[in-house]
Amino acid sequence: MSEPTVFVVDDDEGVRDALALHLELAGLRVRTFPSADAFLAVVGAGDRGCAVLDIRMPGMDGLTLQKEMVRQGITLPVIIITGHGDVPAAVTAFRAGAVDFLQKPFDEDRLIDRVREAMERDARDRRQRQEQDDACQRAAALSPREREVMLLIAEGLSNKHVALRLDIGVRTVETHRARVMEKMGVGSVSELARLALLLAD
Incomplete structure (x- = not known):
C-alpha cells in the first residue's frame, strides 16, 4: 500500500x-x-x-x-x-x-x-471502508435465517422476543445466535450491533 x-x-x-x-x-x-x-x-x-x-x-x-x-x-x-x-x-x-x-x-x-x-x-x-468490507464478507457466510436473527439481536431483542418474531423456538434462536457470533467474529451483542450498522450503510 x-x-x-x-x-x-x-x-x-x-x-x-x-x-x-x-x-x-x-x-x-x-x-x-x-x-x-x-x-x-x-x-x-x-x-x-x-x-x-x-x-x-x-x-x-x-x-x-x-x-x-x-x-x-x-x-x-x-x-x-x-x-x-x-x-x-x-x-x-x-x-x-x-x-x-x-x-x-x-x-x-x-x-x-x-x-x-x-x-x-x-x-x-x-x-471504515475496510471494516465494512470485512463485515460484508463475514455476513455473506450467514444463512438467510442467521441474518434475520443477527438483525433482530442487533436491534436489542432478547432470544425470547426473536423467537416470537420469527415464530421459532428459543433453543433454535440460541443455536442461530451462537453461529452468528462465531461467523461474524464477535464476542458481544454491542460488537454485533456495530457490525450490523456498518452493513446497513
Missing part, C-alpha cells in the same frame, strides 16, 4: 514548488503534477493522502478533475486552491466533496492544518 502523500496539481511551477516546500518542511510526503492528465496517469484508487487542486488550469480544471477522481474511484479528500475565489466555484467544489477551498495567497499554516485534517479523514474513511 502506498505511503500517505499530498498530491499537488497546479499548472504554475512556482506555486507547485512553493507548496511542495512548505508541505515537505511540515514533514509531509509530496508529489506534484503540472496538469490533471499527469495526475490521473499516475494516481489511482489505492493511493492514500489528499489532493490539493488548482481550480483554474489549462485543459481539465480542478473542478472537472475532482469529478473525474470520483468517477475513477479515487477517494482522496480534495482541497481546492485558486487565485479566483468565486463563490459559485467554492459551492460546486464543496458539493462534490472538497474539504476546503483556499484563495491565493493563502496562509501556509492554514494550508498545512487543512492538509493534515484531510489526511486524517482519508485514513479514517479507509479504515
Whole structure:
C-alpha cells in the first residue's frame, strides 16, 4: 500500500514548488503534477493522502478533475486552491466533496492544518471502508435465517422476543445466535450491533 502523500496539481511551477516546500518542511510526503492528465496517469484508487487542486488550469480544471477522481474511484479528500475565489466555484467544489477551498495567497499554516485534517479523514474513511468490507464478507457466510436473527439481536431483542418474531423456538434462536457470533467474529451483542450498522450503510 502506498505511503500517505499530498498530491499537488497546479499548472504554475512556482506555486507547485512553493507548496511542495512548505508541505515537505511540515514533514509531509509530496508529489506534484503540472496538469490533471499527469495526475490521473499516475494516481489511482489505492493511493492514500489528499489532493490539493488548482481550480483554474489549462485543459481539465480542478473542478472537472475532482469529478473525474470520483468517477475513477479515487477517494482522496480534495482541497481546492485558486487565485479566483468565486463563490459559485467554492459551492460546486464543496458539493462534490472538497474539504476546503483556499484563495491565493493563502496562509501556509492554514494550508498545512487543512492538509493534515484531510489526511486524517482519508485514513479514517479507509479504515471504515475496510471494516465494512470485512463485515460484508463475514455476513455473506450467514444463512438467510442467521441474518434475520443477527438483525433482530442487533436491534436489542432478547432470544425470547426473536423467537416470537420469527415464530421459532428459543433453543433454535440460541443455536442461530451462537453461529452468528462465531461467523461474524464477535464476542458481544454491542460488537454485533456495530457490525450490523456498518452493513446497513
